[in-house]
Amino acid sequence: MDNIVITGYGIKAPGALSKESFKRILEEGICTQSVLEGRGPNESSVIAGLIEDDFLHIKERNYKRYPRSTRLALAAANDAVEMANLSCDPYKVAVIMGTSAGAILEIEQYSTVALNLKKYPVQGVSLVDTHTLSATVAEHIGLRGPAFTITTGCTASLDTILLAKLLLESGQVEACIVGGTDSPLGQWSINGFSKTRSITSNVSIEQTGVPFSNEHHGFVLSEGAGVLVLEREENALKRGKSVYGRIQNVLSKNEGRPILKSDETGQEMLSLYKDTLGEALPCYVNSQALGLHTNDRIEGFIHKELFQHSIPITSIKGMMGHSFAAMGAIQIISSLISMEYGFIPPTIKTSGRGFEELPIVYKTIYQPVQAVSVTNHGNSGNNACILLTK
Numbered sequence: 001m002d003n004i005v006i007t008g009y010g011i012k013a014p015g016a017l018s019k020e021s022f023k024r025i026l027e028e029g030i031c032t033q034s035v036l037e038g039r040g041p042n043e044s045s046v047i048a049g050l051i052e053d054d055f056l057h058i059k060e061r062n063y064k065r066y067p068r069s070t071r072l073a074l075a076a077a078n079d080a081v082e083m084a085n086l087s088c089d090p091y092k093v094a095v096i097m098g099t100s101a102g103a104i105l106e107i108e109q110y111s112t113v114a115l116n117l118k119k120y121p122v123q124g125v126s127l128v129d130t131h132t133l134s135a136t137v138a139e140h141i142g143l144r145g146p147a148f149t150i151t152t153g154c155t156a157s158l159d160t161i162l163l164a165k166l167l168l169e170s171g172q173v174e175a176c177i178v179g180g181t182d183s184p185l186g187q188w189s190i191n192g193f194s195k196t197r198s199i200t201s202n203v204s205i206e207q208t209g210v211p212f213s214n215e216h217h218g219f220v221l222s223e224g225a226g227v228l229v230l231e232r233e234e235n236a237l238k239r240g241k242s243v244y245g246r247i248q249n250v251l252s253k254n255e256g257r258p259i260l261k262s263d264e265t266g267q268e269m270l271s272l273y274k275d276t277l278g279e280a281l282p283c284y285v286n287s288q289a290l291g292l293h294t295n296d297r298i299e300g301f302i303h304k305e306l307f308q309h310s311i312p313i314t315s316i317k318g319m320m321g322h323s324f325a326a327m328g329a330i331q332i333i334s335s336l337i338s339m340e341y342g343f344i345p346p347t348i349k350t351s352g353r354g355f356e357e358l359p360i361v362y363k364t365i366y367q368p369v370q371a372v373s374v375t376n377h378g379n380s381g382n383n384a385c386i387l388l389t390k
Helices: 019-028 068-084 104-113 132-141 153-169 187-195 233-238 267-277 293-307 324-341
Strands: 004-012 034-036 046-049 093-098 147-150 175-182 224-232 245-254 284-286 371-377 382-389
Touching: 004 019, 004 068, 004 153, 004 233, 004 324, 019 324, 068 104, 068 132, 068 175, 068 224, 093 132, 093 153, 093 324, 104 187, 132 147, 132 175, 147 153, 153 175, 153 224, 153 245, 153 324, 153 371, 153 382, 175 324, 224 233, 224 324, 245 267, 245 324, 267 293, 267 371, 267 382, 284 293, 284 324, 293 371, 324 371, 324 382
Parallel strands: 093 147, 093 175, 284 371
Antiparallel strands: 004 224, 004 245, 034 046, 175 224, 245 382, 371 382
């Protein structure tokens, strides 16, 4: 089978609206998180990853009535298509987008008027139809090929790559636009994760969303979008396109657990990770670790079982928080930048207390990077891993 490669990408994340700004954040280990005053329990403050731009107008079109998560995806897709210089038959390009929260901001906003016909917005039905995300990206770019929306939670953007790889290998399409987007910073999400004690209120930015630390608890809610263009390597090279990375392997499996539960032993994730890597070894692990004890402990467990703590491991979550379905694509883009410029980004905000055996990257390491593995997992959902090579 022909190799599947990445020929373009776009990112919209806190503090990172371009490849250049994202590279600077990664290389210098910059935290881009903010304080949301009065949004936590009893009007407490919470830490979040915010994007300042509203993206109401994209390429001179007004997208005011579209969900914020869709607007983020459109802006990222524009950058990805431009970087890839995509020029395929529009009927032979698939759009596969992932999301976890969908239009939750807008659903929350209009929930109080949903039973009032006069006040109900004309786009109300579309807000609850999550597939309008992929359909809108396809329409915006001018594509007529397959369009799918994946809603597998935090692994959704890796799952879009899995489906795209199958479509490309089978010859059904010539290119795929894939990725994830989420904008979950509404009261619904904040209250929900406060209820499950997954986020912490009334703390400083340095005290929460700390990967690999037994001294801190809670992750940082973030919004963002990451979009990639995938093609078969032979076709990309024939057209003289730049290739930023190769999808060596990508796998996804479901744990079959009840809602709000996950396999705390780490065995499910370990099995998936083994199957993803085979005999290959990454130069480093771009980890799911986000500051939740169960998730981070599983990351440490599988690292010891597979690598005996011999491979560097890092997490970018301390810089920009966790943006749900977008995070896998954002981790991939960070890995592509890492491979292109030859450095491993640091894990910031943590001293590694309780994870002393892990070879955590605390300061930027400059070295050639030929392969990176990315891990994603979420409660009562999928585990997903991908191995990227240069």
